[in-house]
Amino acid sequence: MLLSLFSAVESGVIYAIMALGVYLTFRILDFPDLTVDGSFVTGAGVAAVAITHGINPITATLLAIVAGFLAGCLTGLLHTKGKINALLSGILMMIALYSINLRILNQPTVSVRNHDTVFSQLREVWPTAIDDFFAGIFLAMGSERAPATWVIVFFMLVVTLVIKFLTDYFLKTEVGLALRATGDNKKMIRSLSANTDSFIVLGVGLSNALVALSGALIAQINGFADVQMGIGMIVIGLASVIIGEAIFGKRTIAIATIAVIGGAIVYRIVVTLALRVDFLETGDMRLITACIVIVALVAPKLLQARKEKKRRAGKRAALRQLREEA
Numbered sequence: 001m002l003l004s005l006f007s008a009v010e011s012g013v014i015y016a017i018m019a020l021g022v023y024l025t026f027r028i029l030d031f032p033d034l035t036v037d038g039s040f041v042t043g044a045g046v047a048a049v050a051i052t053h054g055i056n057p058i059t060a061t062l063l064a065i066v067a068g069f070l071a072g073c074l075t076g077l078l079h080t081k082g083k084i085n086a087l088l089s090g091i092l093m094m095i096a097l098y099s100i101n102l103r104i105l106n107q108p109t110v111s112v113r114n115h116d117t118v119f120s121q122l123r124e125v126w127p128t129a130i131d132d133f134f135a136g137i138f139l140a141m142g143s144e145r146a147p148a149t150w151v152i153v154f155f156m157l158v159v160t161l162v163i164k165f166l167t168d169y170f171l172k173t174e175v176g177l178a179l180r181a182t183g184d185n186k187k188m189i190r191s192l193s194a195n196t197d198s199f200i201v202l203g204v205g206l207s208n209a210l211v212a213l214s215g216a217l218i219a220q221i222n223g224f225a226d227v228q229m230g231i232g233m234i235v236i237g238l239a240s241v242i243i244g245e246a247i248f249g250k251r252t253i254a255i256a257t258i259a260v261i262g263g264a265i266v267y268r269i270v271v272t273l274a275l276r277v278d279f280l281e282t283g284d285m286r287l288i289t290a291c292i293v294i295v296a297l298v299a300p301k302l303l304q305a306r307k308e309k310k311r312r313a314g315k316r317a318a319l320r321q322l323r324e325e326a
Helices: 002-028 036-052 057-080 086-105 118-125 128-140 150-170 174-184 186-191 196-222 233-248 253-275 282-325
Strands: 109-111 224-226
Touching (some): 002 196, 036 057, 036 109, 036 233, 057 118, 118 150, 118 196, 150 196, 233 253, 233 282
16 A cells, blocks of 8 residues: 555656646646647657667757657647637647657657666666665555655655746746736736737747656656557646645645645545545546546535635624624
């Protein structure tokens, strides 16, 4: 059980990077971008193919980020310059990326199991003493064995938090504030002679760069890139954002981004626990995801309605008391 939860946290931390990308488009830019399903595979495919051709894993991951950024920019250009509906722009780019990803991979699946990856290189330089220390902690917690990938979780948590803080800082800069304003009120920004088209292209590009980075890391940790691995990524990203906001709130940018990370981890834990139920199978994951999103959307509204009902009842009781006293 402990190992299963650890594995859920491991994948949740990596998917949190993708969720941060989704947060940029859906919450900051108010742009329903469905490119995610395609750019996730693009990042995974570019990294995997580059690694199999002898390119350094770090360089391969950077190439994946650039590929994702370009894919996002193309979606933004379709919307801003091509005057195509935002939702349709994402759908068209997602469809186009399927064929592009097949071209990149040149086959349905590319394996990187026998090649160096970012994580295998990390293992080589990681101090053995620290490894033994954390292994002892897991054994003390009652686990039969220490997870072999705990180093990856620690490393990815640091990377994800660095990306979170960089995102927070960027959204507080002049460009970031303009980006947020574009999502809030596009007409107002245009009245100030700002080029909203450029901000939309930049925002969607940065979003898909993060998505591609997540895809590249998932391909390296799983040992392969598959042309079908991006299916449903947008739903996972939205689920992470919605769950995080429902649990942790969204009062400020800093809180919202940490909520997205927490939401991604909670989502993976809930899915892991749900799959342990006897009558549910791996094929039910999409159903589980849909149910989680529905609960995350409906529950806060029901709680808010209940609070409002109590508040109104309290007001009526106070009025009755005043009348009786009068």
